[in-house]
Amino acid sequence: MRLGFVGTGAITRAIVTGLTHAKAPFEHIYLSPRNTDVAAGLAELDSRVSVCPTNQDVLDSSDVVCLAVVPQIAVDVFKELRFVARHHVISFLAGVSISDLKQMVGPDSAIIRAIPLPAVAARKGSTAICPPDEIASLLFSHVGTSVEVSDEGKFDALFAVTATMASFYAVMETQAVWLEKQGVDYESGRAYLAAYYDGLSYEATTGKEPFSALVQSSMTTGGINEQLHKELSSTGTYSNYSAALDNVLKRIKGS
Known part of the structure; x- marks a missing residue:
């Protein structure tokens, strides 16, 4: 080539x-x-x-x-x-x-x-x-x-989700700053979170089950993962995220 x-x-x-x-x-x-x-x-x-x-x-x-x-x-x-x-x-x-x-x-x-x-x-x-x-x-x-x-409609949708990079890092920054407020110095918090998310990506890339299955397997009844997931769901965080992607896709399509 x-x-x-x-x-x-x-x-x-x-x-x-x-x-x-x-x-x-x-x-x-x-x-x-x-x-x-x-x-x-x-x-x-x-x-x-x-x-x-x-x-x-x-x-x-x-x-x-x-x-x-x-x-x-x-x-x-x-x-x-x-x-x-x-x-x-x-x-x-x-x-x-x-x-x-x-x-x-x-x-x-x-x-x-x-x-x-x-x-x-x-x-x-x-x-x-x-x-x-x-x-x-x-x-x-x-x-x-x-x-x-x-087809290019599907391609545009994949392109739209690349708009999530900044928000992904913004979530990490929010967590790092929150840890800092709890007394964990920023560098330690950053190192912990970077490795933590690397571990989560391993679960996603080595298997083929739907992400919804990973959501369920990450939660135990009455546990802290369930607590946070339910709170974010109830406040519309995930639906707002989806709506934001809709707006990105409209921009890509010029509509």
């Missing part, structure tokens, strides 16, 4: 770092010259990674082309480039549909949308792919879990 990246930002850095650390069987990775320091640092990771003089050189050298620029400049960047039928295009552009991408890069190339997240650098986390695609699935299976969906 000859893999090229147009755009060299945080997501490109995470993917290339993950692929090189995983010793993935790619032939070569070609990087955009944009963001010189990041590109140069990635080229030092592996002899199979190099920086091209121009974005067109990235395309000319690659079979699989990852689009990793911000959506606001996509039209200006892509109109200067010549995509050809052999290019297997994987787009990371948030909110840009496959039909819009075909307008930008041409109808001849295969076009896939994907949502890689920063954790792929450590070969963790998940990447949503639409539509199902053997090449994209293989690529992202080296750096975490790849999840394929058949």
